[in-house]
Amino acid sequence: MENKPKLTVVKIGGNVIDSKTALKAFLNDFAALNGYKILVHGGGKIATKTAEGLGIIPVFHEGRRITDTPMLDVAVMTYAGLINKDITAQLQALQNNALGFTGADGNMILSEKRKNVAIDFGWVGDIVSVNHELVKVLLQQNVVPVFCAITHNGNGQLLNTNADTIASALAVACSKDFDVNLLYCFEKKGVLSNADDNDSVIKKLTFSKYSQLREEKVIHSGMLPKLENCYDALNKGVSAVYxxxxxxxxxxxTPYTQVAL
Amino acid sequence: MENKPKLTVVKIGGNVIDSKTALKAFLNDFAALNGYKILVHGGGKIATKTAEGLGIIPVFHEGRRITDTPMLDVAVMTYAGLINKDITAQLQALQNNALGFTGADGNMILSEKRKNVAIDFGWVGDIVSVNHELVKVLLQQNVVPVFCAITHNGNGQLLNTNADTIASALAVACSKDFDVNLLYCFEKKGVLSNADDNDSVIKKLTFSKYSQLREEKVIHSGMLPKLENCYDALNKGVSAVYxxxxxxxxxxxTPYTQVAL
Known part of the structure; x- marks a missing residue:
């Protein structure tokens, strides 16, 4: 069997984006990574601040944000514009040939508006397909793709899409051609066995252990969809998830959690 | 001698961007163009409106706008974010595999901050080089590059750059590998022999005729840098400019002006 080349997919969240110092430190480390790599970034507080500045009032339904047209425009401006291009320019300065993407660019990530019978979440998209052939061509040209959390529906509509899910979908799609490691970076040191102790990092989280901790409510709320993305990636061909x-x-x-089947 | 494949570089300005109907009509025509093609777009009034909305006060020096940091951020948000991604998504819906670029993406257009002893124009960049090798790879993958008027200096700084000049620089750089036609679309039907008569289109503007009309002040102000870009392109290997x-x-x-040497 032919050995597939290694590919690292790294996702960073709002906490890194919101601090110029943290972002710079992260990008230095990311730029130093050898081999093929892809960066996926979330939004951070810039979108909220820009919306406030423009006098756009966020719409919520039972605590969940609704992406109406003004909010989508702000997301596109800040995620695909300000943040994505800042990261791209910074990586260029670090000799990484970064190229920024929304899912519309190169038809990289096609999605469909979320179907929900009870609530219309607005312009939120669930991923349908990834153009991994073009990703492969670009990686072979030593391009470093940088994805923001915007996709499109193929009919001219941009859609807001969860960045964790984008990272997972990219990792899965690329596992056809690459030996993929998927790294989720967030504000904690890993998955914790005690939410109040940032040093209680679980080194290896097998699916049976995860199921047990979920049952015991040790793992709950925001960690659940994140870990579902991890197991989904592992089940669909990604080599390792951290x-x-x-x-x-x-x-x-540095401690971290390896998520394993 | 080997025949080079044909490439069409089209530049659209603010007047097309500012009207949803005009943009849609243009993109329909652009999408129907056969062969390799690149789109370059200007900014339009969205940047000014967004700046106003955010309470950013434009800075002028002798009638010329200074691009300070808040204005550059707005340019990146609107040109590279809102406008570029809207065009990209619309072209995808028209079965063109559009991919949006600033000059930072893929190191496509490297520029340097404008040197001016008298006035500091702020974050304005003059083009140094174009990564035509990556343009070629993408065109061969049937990608349709869509460029906005933002470049970078290679040290992490984004820069505002004239869209006409970007179109000209791209056309020149690609003329190494392609037989390039460069089309400047604007609010008039062509170069006019009588500024008050939109039907007085000069069909063929040779350099000697241009020099004469410039002398007679028939061609003046904004048309001068536009035509300088045209002759520069023709002198550096672009096959035809319209x-x-x-x-x-x-x-x-439809009438138009062919600019010729």
Missing amino acids: IGSPKMIKKGD | IGSPKMIKKGD
């Missing part, structure tokens, strides 16, 4: 702080992408003694 | 209304990209009896 959750930890942005520091984990640098080899060293 | 100026006219957006309708000229559709074969038909």
Whole structure:
């Protein structure tokens, strides 16, 4: 069997985006990563601040944000514009040939408006397909794709899409051609066995352990969809999935969680 | 001698961007163009409106706008975010595999901050080089590159750059590998021999005729840098340059000006 080349897919969240210093430190480490790589970034507080500045009032339904047209425009401006291009320009300065994407660019990520009988969440998209052939061509040209959390429906409509899910879908699609490691960086050091102790990092979270901890409500709320994305990726061909702080992408003694089947 | 494949570079300005109907009509015609093609778009009034909305006060020096940091951020948000991604998504719906670019993406257009001893124009960039090798790879993948008027300096700084000049620089760089036609679409039907008569289109504007009309002040102000870009392109290997209304990209009896040496 032919050995597939290695590919690292890294997702960073709002906590890294919101701090110029944290972002710069992360990008330095990311730029130093060898081999094929893809970066996926979330939004951070810039979208909320821009919306406030423009006098756009966020719409919520039972605590969940609705993406109406003004909010989608702000998401496109800040995620695909300000944040994505800042990251791209910074990576270029670090000799990484970064190229920023929404899902519309190169038809990279096609999605469909979320179907929900009870609530209309607005312009939110669930992923249908990934153009992994073009990703492959670009990686072979030493391009470093940088994805923001915007996709399209193929009919001219842009859609807001969860960045964790984008990272997972990209990792899965690319596992056809690559040996993929997927790294979720977030504000904690890993999946914790005690939510109040940031040092209680679970080193290896097997699916049976996850099921048990979910049952015991040790793992709950926002970690559940994140871990579902992880197991989904592992079940669909991704070689390894890690959750930890942005520091984990640098080899060293930083703790992190390996999510395993 | 080997025949080079044909490439059409089309530049549209603010007048097309500012009208949803005009943009849709133009994109329909652009999408129907056969062969390799690149789209370059200007900004339009969305940037000014967004800046106003955010309470950013434009800075002028002797009638010329200064691009300070808040204005650059707005340009990146609107040009690279809102406008570029709207065009990209619309072209995808028209079965064109559009991919949006700033000059930072893929290191496509490297520029340097404008040097001016008298006035600091702020974050304005003059083009240094174009990554035509990556343009070629993408065109060969049937990708349709869509460029906005933002470049980078290679040190992490984004820069505002004239869209006419971007179109010209792309056309020149690609003329190494392609037989390039460059089309400047604007609000008039072409270069006019009488500024008050939109039907007085000069069909063929040779350099000697241009020099004469410039001398006679028939051609003046904003048309001068536009035409300098045209002759620069022709002198550096672009096969043909046209100026006219957006309708000229559709074969038909629409008048336009051919700029010729």
